[in-house]
Amino acid sequence: VTFTAGVVGLGYWGPNLARNLASHPQFRLTALCDADRTRLDRHGAFYPAARCFTSLQELLATARPDLLAIATPVASHHRLAKEALEAGCHVLVEKPLARTSAEADELVQLAARRERHLFVDHTFLFTGAVAEIRKQVASGALGDLLYVDSVRISLGLFQPDVDVVWDLAPHDLAILNYVVGRRLVSVRALGSSHNPRGTADVAYLHLDYEGGIGAHLHLSWLSPVKVRRMILAGRRQSLIYDDLEPAEKVKIYDHGVAFDYNDPETQRQVLVSYRKGDMRAPALSVSEALSTEMDEIAQVLDGRASSRAGGTEGRAVMQALEAADRSLKAGGAAVSLDG
Numbered sequence: 221v222t223f224t225a226g227v228v229g230l231g232y233w234g235p236n237l238a239r240n241l242a243s244h245p246q247f248r249l250t251a252l253c254d255a256d257r258t259r260l261d262r263h264g265a266f267y268p269a270a271r272c273f274t275s276l277q278e279l280l281a282t283a284r285p286d287l288l289a290i291a292t293p294v295a296s297h298h299r300l301a302k303e304a305l306e307a308g309c310h311v312l313v314e315k316p317l318a319r320t321s322a323e324a325d326e327l328v329q330l331a332a333r334r335e336r337h338l339f340v341d342h343t344f345l346f347t348g349a350v351a352e353i354r355k356q357v358a359s360g361a362l363g364d365l366l367y368v369d370s371v372r373i374s375l376g377l378f379q380p381d382v383d384v385v386w387d388l389a390p391h392d393l394a395i396l397n398y399v400v401g402r403r404l405v406s407v408r409a410l411g412s413s414h415n416p417r418g419t420a421d422v423a424y425l426h427l428d429y430e431g432g433i434g435a436h437l438h439l440s441w442l443s444p445v446k447v448r449r450m451i452l453a454g455r456r457q458s459l460i461y462d463d464l465e466p467a468e469k470v471k472i473y474d475h476g477v478a479f480d481y482n483d484p485e486t487q488r489q490v491l492v493s494y495r496k497g498d499m500r501a502p503a504l505s506v507s508e509a510l511s512t513e514m515d516e517i518a519q520v521l522d523g524r525a526s527s528r529a530g531g532t533e534g535r536a537v538m539q540a541l542e543a544a545d546r547s548l549k550a551g552g553a554a555v556s557l558d559g
């Protein structure tokens with residue numbers, strides 16, 4: 221089965237969606253839309269089979285595709301996704317899904333009522349590295365997860381409408397919700413601002429997952445060097461994910477610490493033993509994440525798979541971001557997530 225697809229928003233990221241949809245055997249790129257005529261014409265020239273529109277209403281009225289991908293700025297996600305769902309399209313929305321969890325909720329409910337699929341482009345979940353990390357955690361190879369430490373810092377692009385938490389944490393939240401596989405219980409956030417807008421440009425988040433697993437995120441637009449590194453420490457083995465490594469992005473260390481008591485009755489003398497075994501770097505899938513993502517979307521539309529990044533996952537990220545906002549305002553107090 222092939223599905224027709226359209227893309228709205230052809231700025232920085234949208235063209236990647238268009239390219240992956242156009243080259244996928246199960247999709248036909250039939251419609252493109254951007255409010256900017258010059259951009260539309262430039263990208264339209266690559267895809268002669270696609271019809272070009274400057275407004276989504278016009279596209280939906282005359283060339284409604286099975287799947288509409290939305291890659292416009294966040295403020296417009298909710299409105300455009302709503303229009304497309306109401307017109308009967310399945311929808312893939314760029315991250316973050318919306319501006320608030322109330323908006324995200326509305327989209328999740330609308331998609332359910334209309335029996336349409338809602339996908340969120342949490343691209344990292346489709347990388348070979350994150351797939352491997354999830355496999356390592358789920359298989360028990362690391363043993364119980366003890367904690368996660370993540371650093372996502374660089375000289376960032378200062379965004380006009382969001383702070384560093386909304387810009388960078390969606391990636392960590394999507395990855396951690398997916399690999400930890402536990403419910404996020406609460407969020408604490410501290411941050412500071414060094415720019416005239418007063419938005420946080422350096423922030424530290426602490427996430428508490430069920431089962432006592434804590435994750436610490438360091439986010440910054442003000443770092444002289446770029447770091448994208450996550451440590452997942454397990455009781456048996458630990459893993460380091462360095463997204464900037466060209467090949468060996470995931471390294472598994474067979475290192476651990478064991479505690480023994482000389483006298484288990486009194487627990488007075490503790491024996492600490494260290495184990496330092498090998499490090500290995502598993503071979504990872506090198507497929508482009510968006511191509512793997514389109515494979516999964518086609519399978520979901522065919523009824524052969526379920527999505528790892530649907531509306532529910534998108535909404536969970538929004539809820540965590542809102543909790544971080546509240547905690548920032550409350551000087552780092554723990555804000556719990558309902559459920």
Ligand SMILES: NC(=O)c1ccc[n+]([C@@H]2O[C@H](COP(=O)([O-])OP(=O)(O)OC[C@H]3O[C@@H](n4cnc5c(N)ncnc54)[C@H](O)[C@@H]3O)[C@@H](O)[C@H]2O)c1
Nearest residue numbers: 229230231232233234254255256291292293294314315343
């Ligand atoms: N998944 C990822 O890794 C990733 C990477 C970058 C950006 N993004 C996300 O993609 C989205 C877009 O980001 P970007 O950097 O490409 O933005 P951008 O500003 O470069 O492009 C947005 C495009 O949308 C068009 N547009 C805006 N409103 C429109 C409307 N109502 N109708 C039609 N066209 C409209 C603009 O003319 C522009 O060409 C954001 O949500 C961003 O978070 C995701």
